[in-house]
Amino acid sequence: MTDYSVYNNPLITRYASKEMQQAFSDEKRFKLWRKLWVALAESEAELGLPITKEQIDEMKKYEDDVNYAAAEAYEKEVRHDVMAHVKAFGDQAKSAAPIIHLGATSCFVNCNSEAIIIADALQILRKKLVNVIDKLKNFALKYKSLPTLGFTHLQPAQLTTVGKRASLWLQDLCLDLENLEHLISTVRLRGVKGTTGTQASFMELFSGDETKVKSLEKKVLEKIGALLPFPVSAYPVTGQTYPRKFDYNVLCVLSQIAQSAYKFANDMRLLQSMKELEEPFEKNQIGSSAMAYKRNPMRSERICALARYVVSLPVNSAITSSTQWLERTLDDSANRRIVNAQAFLATDAVLNVYMNVAENIVVYEKTIEKHVREELPFMATENILMECVKAGGNRQELHEEIRVMSMQAALRVKGEGKDNNLLQLIEENKKFAAVHGKLQEILDPQKFIGRAPSQVEEFVRDYVNPVLQKYSDLLGERGEVSV
Numbered sequence: 001m002t003d004y005s006v007y008n009n010p011l012i013t014r015y016a017s018k019e020m021q022q023a024f025s026d027e028k029r030f031k032l033w034r035k036l037w038v039a040l041a042e043s044e045a046e047l048g049l050p051i052t053k054e055q056i057d058e059m060k061k062y063e064d065d066v067n068y069a070a071a072e073a074y075e076k077e078v079r080h081d082v083m084a085h086v087k088a089f090g091d092q093a094k095s096a097a098p099i100i101h102l103g104a105t106s107c108f109v110n111c112n113s114e115a116i117i118i119a120d121a122l123q124i125l126r127k128k129l130v131n132v133i134d135k136l137k138n139f140a141l142k143y144k145s146l147p148t149l150g151f152t153h154l155q156p157a158q159l160t161t162v163g164k165r166a167s168l169w170l171q172d173l174c175l176d177l178e179n180l181e182h183l184i185s186t187v188r189l190r191g192v193k194g195t196t197g198t199q200a201s202f203m204e205l206f207s208g209d210e211t212k213v214k215s216l217e218k219k220v221l222e223k224i225g226a227l228l229p230f231p232v233s234a235y236p237v238t239g240q241t242y243p244r245k246f247d248y249n250v251l252c253v254l255s256q257i258a259q260s261a262y263k264f265a266n267d268m269r270l271l272q273s274m275k276e277l278e279e280p281f282e283k284n285q286i287g288s289s290a291m292a293y294k295r296n297p298m299r300s301e302r303i304c305a306l307a308r309y310v311v312s313l314p315v316n317s318a319i320t321s322s323t324q325w326l327e328r329t330l331d332d333s334a335n336r337r338i339v340n341a342q343a344f345l346a347t348d349a350v351l352n353v354y355m356n357v358a359e360n361i362v363v364y365e366k367t368i369e370k371h372v373r374e375e376l377p378f379m380a381t382e383n384i385l386m387e388c389v390k391a392g393g394n395r396q397e398l399h400e401e402i403r404v405m406s407m408q409a410a411l412r413v414k415g416e417g418k419d420n421n422l423l424q425l426i427e428e429n430k431k432f433a434a435v436h437g438k439l440q441e442i443l444d445p446q447k448f449i450g451r452a453p454s455q456v457e458e459f460v461r462d463y464v465n466p467v468l469q470k471y472s473d474l475l476g477e478r479g480e481v482s483v
Contacts, residue, residue, distance in 0.1 A: 011342055014483050015306065015349035023121045024341040027066070032113035033085055034063045035227060036220075037100050040192070043219035044102060047212045049205060055096040062092040082106040103194070103201040107328075111190035111242045112224070114340075118250060119187040119230055121344045126180055128351035129257065130468065131477040133173050135358040137464050140166035144456035147445035148276065148368050149375055156375045159445060162277075162363060164452035167459050169267070172260035174463060176253070183253045189224070190242040191234030192217040196327045239327035247340060248317040251310075254347045258310035261350045265303035268357065272297045276368045280360035299357050299481060306346045306353075313343050355479025372445050374413075377422040378406060380443050384426065384435055387442065391434030401431055 002008060012021060022028060038059050045051035067088050074084035082101075090097030101108075144163030149156050194201045199213050206212040217234060225232040235242055271277040272295075279299045316339050320332050381402050389395045409422035423439050426432045435442060468475065 009342075011345040011349065015302075015352075016345035017124075017348055017352055017480075020121065020124055020345055020348035023117060023124060024344065028117065029113055030066045030068075030071070030085060031064055032116055033082070033109040034059070034066070034089060036109050036112055036224065037086075037089065037104075038063055039220045039223035040104060040108070040216075041096070041099055041102065042223060043216050044099075044205070046219060047206065047216055049099075049102070051099050051102075052095075055093070055099060058093040059089070059096045059100070062089065065092065067092055080106075082109060103205045104192070105195040105201075105240065107190060107241050108192065111238075114336075115187060115189045115242060115246075116224075116228060118340070118344075119184065119228075122180065122184050122187070122250070123230070125254070125257065125344070125347060125351065126177070126184070126471070127474040128348065128355065128477060129173060129177055129180065130471045130474050131479075132351060132354045132358055133170060133177065133464060134468055134475055135355060136166055136170045136173070137460055137468070139163070139358065139361055140170055140456050141460060143363060145446070145449070145453045146363070146365065146368065147372055147449050149371050154270075156379075158379060158450075159372065159376070159448040161449050161452040161456070162368070163456045164449075165267070167456050169260070169264045170464060171459070172263060173257075174467060176257045176260050177467060179253050179256055183249060184230070186246075186249070187230070188242070188246075189221065189232055189234045190238055192220050193234075193238045196240055197238040239324070241324070241328050241332070244317070244321040244324055244332060244336075247336065248314060248321050250340070251314040251317045251343050254343050255311050255314050257347055258307035258350055261303050261354050262307040262311065264354065265297075265300035265307070265357075268300040268361075269297045269304075272300070274367070274371065276364055276371065278362040278364065279357045280362070299353050303350050303353050303357070306350045310343055310346045310350065313339055352479050353481055355477060356481050357479070359479065369445075374420050376443050376445060376448065377409070377420055379448065381406060383442055383447075384432065384439070387438070388432055388434045393431065393434065398431060401429065402426070405429065 002013065038056065041051050041056055041059060045053075045056060066085075070091055071081075071084045071088035074087045075081055078084055078087075083106075086101045089100055093100070140163040142163065143166065144161055146162040147159050148162050148165065150158050150160040150165075192202065193199055199217075202213045202216060203210070206216075221232050221234055268277060268279055272279065278295065279297050281295050316335070320335055320339075323329065324332060385395060385398050385402060388398050405422060405425040409420050409425060412418045413420050423443070426439065427436055
């Protein structure tokens with residue numbers, strides 16, 4: 001039951017998936033801390049420190065049984081979340097209490113768990129991004145040959161096709177996936193580096209034996225890597241934390257995904273205003289509390305709203321990265337708890353809605369055809385001129401004649417609100433006798449779309465399908481819109 005007496009984050013209550021919420025949950029974080037402490041203790045024991053099997057077994061017994069109430073009570077007392085959990089873990093694994101967190105700094109659990117959480121969350125986004133690509137691909141192929149007005153400066157331009165326009169949305173997402181894949185390949189853990197990254201505490205534990213200290217990090221990484229679905233490595237050098245520049249890189253890729261979604265959703269809003277395309281609108285959905293007839297593009301508007309938030313976040317992370325004084329300053333902590341998680345939650349929400357819209361776009365072909373028919377005569381004037389010149393006409397004289405008629409027709413459309421009568425004017429003009437009776441053939445919209453259908457086919461074949469084949473095991477997601 002929602003507690004309505006306090007603020008509730010809408011990313012949790014309205015927008016983000018349960019899967020992404022769980023990826024950033026405290027439960028996941030604190031259980032990762034315990035797995036890291038177990039891996040550290042096991043590795044230290046294997047390298048000769050006096051840690052017994054019984055101590056490690058007792059830690060493993062409570063690895064997934066976090067006593068949250070005890071940890072919360074300790075944090076109020078010590079004002080330190082990691083030490084609170086060390087104490088709470090020690091209350092359960094009593095024999096291991098003296099060796100939990102041995103030689104480590106808070107960032108051993110904080111930074112390593114955060115890198116793992118981010119890596120998992122990136123893979124959730126990859127799955128959803130691939131599914132949006134799949135749904136848009138199907139739409140692009142279905143409408144690859146349907147002529148529609150192209151627009152530059154939001155003014156009618158040469159024809160394109162509905163599917164070709166969709167291929168532009170699709171290409172944006174494919175570029176985002178390339179960047180996302182690269183980012184995933186660069187995820188590293190902080191490793192076992194000690195308080196300021198020098199490993200001095202571990203050098204003390206192992207009596208100055210550098211070989212054992214290096215082996216300790218390798219062993220911990222191997223043990224943690226065995227629990228994860230992706231290969232792990234560590235930054236070669238760190239201060240107290242992993243480089244905060246990594247967070248900035250993450251938010252930049254999330255911003256790029258949001259930018260692509262924003263472009264798509266804005267285009268949908270424009271096209272829905274023109275009554276050419278429409279996002280799904282449910283039977284009992286209300287578009288306006290005042291205007292009962294309205295069918296507002298609320299899904300596309302939601303994409304834009306959430307995407308705008310994500311696009312705004314990288315600058316915040318850039319400031320955090322650039323103000324980490326010397327080996328570290330703690331003004332990153334509270335900021336990152338908010339920014340990183342909410343960037344993922346919002347991007348997840350954007351892709352959920354994008355999936356829903358992309359697989360349910362309604363196309364009003366007759367309206368599209370009507371708009372093409374209204375504007376195409378202006379665009380076809382050069383073709384008409386060429387036909388008449390080939391029949392012996394004077395290009396300059398014909399050009400002036402058709403220019404005057406075009407202005408008359410445009411004035412009729414804009415000034416009088418009437419239909420475009422340019423074709424009628426041409427049919428009635430004896431200087432254009434060569435095309436009389438041929439205008440409908442000359443104005444076949446299919447003759448004005450260039451290679452658009454082939455471009456869509458080639459793009460899907462050469463670029464999109466290989467991606468979908470690579471990630472075929474991720475396909476089948478549906479975009480759910482809860483409210």
